[in-house]
Amino acid sequence: MNIIIFFIAFVLAIDEFALTQTLHRPLIASTIVGALFGDVQTGLLIGAYLELASLSFEETFFLNFRKSLVLASVLCTALSATKTLSSEETMALAVSIIIVGTALSHIIDFVVTLLLPLSRNQAEKGKSVFVYQLIALLIRGVAFGVCASYLFSKGTEIPALLSSITTTNGWIFNAFAIIGVLLPSLGIAVLMRNLSVKDNYGIFFAGVSVAMLAYYVSKNFYVTILLVALLAIGLGYYDFNRAEKETVKTTNKGGGEKWW
Amino acid sequence: MVVGLAKYQNQQEAFPLDKKTLQNVALRSFLSGISFNSESSDSIGWLWAIQPALRKIHSDEEDCKLAMGHNLEHCSASSPLAPLAMGVVLSLEQQKCDLETIRSTRSIATYTCDAIGKMLVYYLFIPLLALSIIESARNGSIMAVAIYCVVLFLLQVILRFVSIQYGYKHGMRAIEKLQKNAGTLKKSMMIAGSFMLGAILVALGSGYAMQIAMSQDNSSIPTIAKLLPGVLTVVMGLLLHYLLVKKNFSMGKCVIVVVLVSFIIALVQNII
CATH class of the missing domain: 1.10.287 (Helix Hairpins)
Structure with a gap:
């Protein structure tokens, strides 16, 4: 079961930024997860809920700045389909999982920044930067896969775990979110110098x-x-x-x- | 250092790019968002996508390295309309325009395409499509979800493959006329680029208020962030510019400064 969760989170996390850029939409992602766990109906229901919620998040929860719904789509559907938690309980957890998923996305963005000097070296030599594309792809996929399968393995302990993550480590998530907002200033500062x-x-x-x-x-x-x-x-x-x-x-x- | 204020050695206009190369670029653009990073956004993916075209345009090895280097600067290339910007930038590269002209055009074109593409897809098509099929999905129709998936994917394919041809063709037409006054064009584009960079800093910084709101407690947003969204990123941008230009800081040192400042802000917020 954990391997399926890892694999599906791996693919959908990559799809969020590349490939079809369609499969990660909550409605589609949840339907796929539901089908894999033999409960398409639950997948459709949770997918529809998250899809509608994602549209309303744009205005209400201020989460539209690079929010990631992949983790929420995979975990909410998997937990409901396997009857670990009821549909109502998983839907109540959705916002917390979105926060964790978005924070994870920000941490990955920072880690991928470390590939930039290497890419610059490759460009100076006139070589392809494909290797770094591939490394970035693997980092994103593996990080989401591991996080999804770890959280899924916690079963009914997930609500308590998420609560402790967002309260005790909230400031670290916030720090990475602020890095995600401030670090582009460096990219712009380089452009300012060169222009x-x-x-x-x-x-x-x-x-x-x-x-x-x-x-x-x-x-x-x-x-x-x-x-x-x-x-x-x-x-x-x-x-x-x-x-x-x-x-x-x-x-x-x-x-x-x-x-x- | 590849990036900088150098000029292309071979100033002669290159042969126009063929349709196959442009389609290759459009195909690669599907993967351009995967290497998104905090510092330069999608620059690695952007460079990887346009690399085949750059190799065809710049027969001179040093020019090719220079083009690859400056195309690793900050840009946004994850929207379905990113190939439009790629087409425009490639038309400038093909005409061997000044690097300042290309930089300014890239900054404006990538962010404009990003804004239009995302507003078109995420604010118009997705809500329209999602709302029209959501009831069927709730009633258990897998076909509705399949249609949703296929339509969204086809939309992306059409936008990408059509927009690159359009951007390149019209970019070529415009630049052929404007390039006659290359000096004036460079100056005007630098003005437009400077205006845009200031605005991008503010717009990116506006996310700051949003990020803090992730704690689900809107009251924790500092008033200054509400009143002057982006003020922090503007100050940070100017500080980093000063450190890069006047103090000759390396990029690594600048990253450390940003990380330290971010952790200090997060800690202060946590204590308050």
């Missing part, structure tokens, strides 16, 4: 202010990005046209135009 942003600090801070305003109004990452990207394109277009017109004017003054 010589110091020559355009005014524009940089204009971007900061507009994004703050857009986020404050929309409360949505993607809407903010889209609004700001359109503004950035507009800004670049305006500057390009203005510079072109100025070039034409200068050329005309010193060139063939009869100013007299």
Whole structure:
């Protein structure tokens, strides 16, 4: 049983970021797990619940920032299908499992960051970075597989275990979540250096202010990005046209135009 | 160091990419999100996906290494519309544009495609499709789930294979006109890129408030995070920029700084 859980969590965790990017959806994932454990009906029920919940999480639980529902889909369905816990009990556990799954995802994101220097070395030599793609894939799959099979092996102790994990080790999860939010600043700082942003600090801070305003109004990452990207394109277009017109004017003054 | 402010040695425009290479890139893009990491997002996957095209474009070995190096910088490539950005960036690479122009365009294009792709798929198609089949699924219809699965997958395939051709074709057309004033284009794109980088820092930082809310206690969100979402990432971005440029810190040292700051914030929150 644990091997099935490991395997299915392994595949779905990878599918969340690569391959079909479809199978990990709670409705599909839970149906597959339900079918593997011989109880499709429970799989469909829990899948439908989690799918609807995931849509509502977008707005209510603020979990839309790289939340991972793979662990919840696999564990909730497996626990219900094997009658370890009732459907109501597993559904009540769903949010705690999503938190653990999301935290695990953040820890993996940090671990995969350690592959970046190696990838840079490969790129410097002009070699393929496929090995690091493969390592990242295995890290993600194995971590989710081990976590899912470990939690599943705890059976009826899961509620107490999850509660102790989220309360006693909550600050460590939080630390990795904050790393997940702050570390992209390093990637952006490298781009800032390579784009010589110091020559355009005014524009940089204009971007900061507009994004703050857009986020404050929309409360949505993607809407903010889209609004700001359109503004950035507009800004670049305006500057390009203005510079072109100025070039034409200068050329005309010193060139063939009869100013007299 | 590969990444930096170098220029391509061979400035001559490369032969246009064939359809097969672009399809290969679109196919590889299915795996581009697997190496997502906190620092550079999907950059490893992005590079791996466009590598066959880069090899065809840059016949010069050193240029190819340079292209591979700068394409490992921060970018987002996990959305179904990521190949659109790949097509646009490849058209710039093919025209041998300045690295600053490519960097700025990549930052804007990847995040725009990410936002449009995810809003289209996750906020429009998935809710519409899920709500229309959820009742059938509750009644035990496996066929409804199979349809849900197939439609979502087909949508991804169509978006990826169509968008790369579209992005490359239109990118080529636009850049052929704009490249006549390469200097002006570079300056304008650097302005647009700087604007976008500031905005990305704020948008990424807005996740901070969300992450804290994972503790299911919204009252624990600091007021400053509510009022000024992203202020922490902007400060951190400027600090890291200062350390990289002025103090010549290595990337490893910068990662240690970020990890230390994150653990201190988490500990303080835990104590409070």
